[in-house]
Amino acid sequence: MSLPAPGLPHTRPCLSIWQRSTRHNALLNEGRASDLPPTADAIVIGSGISGALTALELLSSPNGPKNVVMLEAREAVSGATGRNAGHCRPDAFRGFSAFSKRINPEQAMKIIVHEKLVLQLLKAFIKKHNIDCDFDYCRTFDVVMGKEFLDYVTGSFEAYKQAGGDTSDITCLNILAGYSRSTCTRGLRMDSRQFAPCQTVPVGSTTCQVARPVAFHPHTPVTSVTSSGNANDEWVVNTPRGSISTPIVVHATNAFAATLIPCLKSQVRPVRAQAHKLIPTAPFTGRNILSHTYSLRFSLSHFYSVIQRKGDGAIVLGTSRGVPGIGQEIFETKDDSVVNKTIQEDCLANFKQVFSDWGDEVLGEGHEFGWTGILGLTKDAVPFIGPVPSLPGQFVIAGFNGHGMARIFGSAPGLAQIILGGKWSDTTMPECFQITTERLERLSALP
Ligand SMILES: Cc1cc2nc3c(=O)[nH]c(=O)nc-3n(C[C@H](O)[C@H](O)[C@H](O)COP(=O)(O)OP(=O)(O)OC[C@H]3O[C@@H](n4cnc5c(N)ncnc54)[C@H](O)[C@@H]3O)c2cc1C
Structure with a gap:
């Protein structure tokens, strides 16, 4: 089957330092043998830190979806999250000039303030969930x-x-x-x-705790998201292992977001x-x-x-x-x-x-x-987050430009708030992270 670029992740990736230490962990491939359910309250595509945190936030919310399914093309956390260099390193001021030029000084300041907040959110998260990880x-x-x-x-x-x-x-x-x-x-x-730096939060420890309440299906690549044709606007998420209907789809596929979201073609590379x-x-x-x-x-x-x-x-x-x-x-x-x-x-x-x-x-x-x-x-070096234009019920959190550790702990909870009906201004995220038609059009004019 031929999918739009960049297609699906490589099927035989190498192993990172973190992944070499978690081969014993059953959760990596847990769910592989079980059948997919026919329906779900929400589906999260991608098991990196964006997908895991968004799912956790949704499940932790009293008015959130109860039955959340996470679909992952490979093993758990086998994307950038499980392979990074272990630095949660907020920008002190360095990006100010670059982002002022690329976006504007107000947003540049908000980006820096947000990154500093993210480190504190990460620290608090590790403490709250009592996560046994190398956090220095x-x-x-x-x-x-x-x-x-x-x-x-x-x-x-x-x-x-x-x-x-x-x-x-x-x-x-x-x-x-x-x-x-x-x-x-x-x-x-x-x-x-x-x-x-936190020596990432990745593979074993965090995901075990974060992904536990989610119905997790590794080795289940999503090949398309199609309309159910029902009046209730449900989506059908299709995989080689079967299809699931759901009113809420969260694309947490980072580099691969454009495969399933047409408006991100050439926007996330x-x-x-x-x-x-x-x-x-x-x-x-x-x-x-x-x-x-x-x-x-x-x-x-x-x-x-x-x-x-x-x-x-x-x-x-x-x-x-x-x-x-x-x-x-x-x-x-x-x-x-x-x-x-x-x-x-x-x-x-x-x-x-x-x-x-x-x-x-x-x-x-x-x-x-x-x-x-x-x-x-992404062309403006900030992620795309929020409701996907023209696809009601579909949301994206992707395009972290190699700097996700300093952004996702603020962004994923923000996206979950929006999915549950909150406004952007209720979140801590800079406005420039928002996916909008205007931003997509503006960026599409750039090389
Ligand atoms: C070598 C390296 C070093 C890095 N160093 C740092 C660093 O020091 N500091 C920092 O802040 N950031 C660093 N990063 C970047 C950081 O790891 C990412 O920004 C962050 O992990 C992105 O998380 P994510 O959950 O959005 O994406 P990912 O972790 O990439 O998760 C996306 C998931 O979606 C899955 N997927 C994709 N398509 C599909 C599909 N169709 N169906 C099902 N599943 C699918 C993928 O397999 C993957 O597991 C580094 C990255 C790399 C690769």
Whole structure:
């Protein structure tokens, strides 16, 4: 069967650091053997953090749907959520200039305020549900790696301050020459207190708790959503395992949203991201473990993220789509079964240049493996959330531009409120996240 681009997720994806530790978890494939019900009060398509949180919010609401079915094309949490680099890293001010230009200064400020709120929501969520996960609430640094980013970030900081942005959680430090670890931690542009990585919340622990009340069906790709033709406006969600009728469909398919939602064609585009696990050398062990996390930045789209896990000392090194020499091979692809060796070599070289006390590796230290996942990019770098225009009863939460960890904990509860009849102004989300016909038309004129 031929579906509109980008089609369905790749059927044999590689495994991320998080997924390698959860192969014992029955929930990954739970529901696979059971029949689909003929009807549901609501259907959530996609089991990433967007789908799981929206489902949880719907089920937790006293006036919400009781019978929520979640359909996932692959294993549980096998999309970007289960493959990310583990950073829930709200923007301190960096994106202010870029979003002011792309959207407007008011929305740029709302985006930053929302991201700061999301970290607090995530922290509260972990506490409330008593989730056993690696959550390390610590400082993080943007390391300025060159003049292009220095000029940009200096301007953005000034613009953010002038617009009345809160700078109390930001410390600007002088740039020092050289990139040894000691200069690195001192020689940074900013120190964003309280901006933390949570070593994702993904695969096992959170999803077990979040997905538990949902009737979850992995390995059940949705191939179309069609009208039932009934007067009560029900939708029929079709899969190779059968069809389900429902009045509410939530598309939480991120990079794959355009497959089932025609108006998102060319509006949400897949791009492959890559990350790596490193076993630390002796200078990065024990008391010398990195106490902060980092984004080593050459530009807005060319950077490397570094976190060292407190649990086992492993380093997760994330890469970006701006790596020099990387061309079309990572764009418009849904293949997360492979890693790109050029990106791997480039990120290791940059990491070792900055953390120059890494030293020689003995057997067993250094790069262990890499993995990839598919991001959903939008032309204005913010997600599409809300009722899908002209398709009453269908809702979308997708297009997180590789930054979903800093947005979804505010967005999914907001979408659930809207599904249950709330207004956008009742939510914490910036208005620019809303999917509207006007926004779609405006963006369709852009390349
Ligand atoms: C390598 C990598 C590193 C990253 N690092 C970070 C980071 O450090 N910080 C950060 O904030 N973000 C990061 N991200 C991005 C972040 O992971 C995403 O923004 C976020 O997880 C998106 O969550 P989601 O639930 O919207 O989408 P996903 O987690 O992608 O979930 C979508 C789900 O829908 C399923 N699906 C798709 N089509 C269908 C269909 N037709 N039928 C049924 N199911 C379907 C998919 O299989 C998938 O499970 C990274 C991503 C990657 C890949």
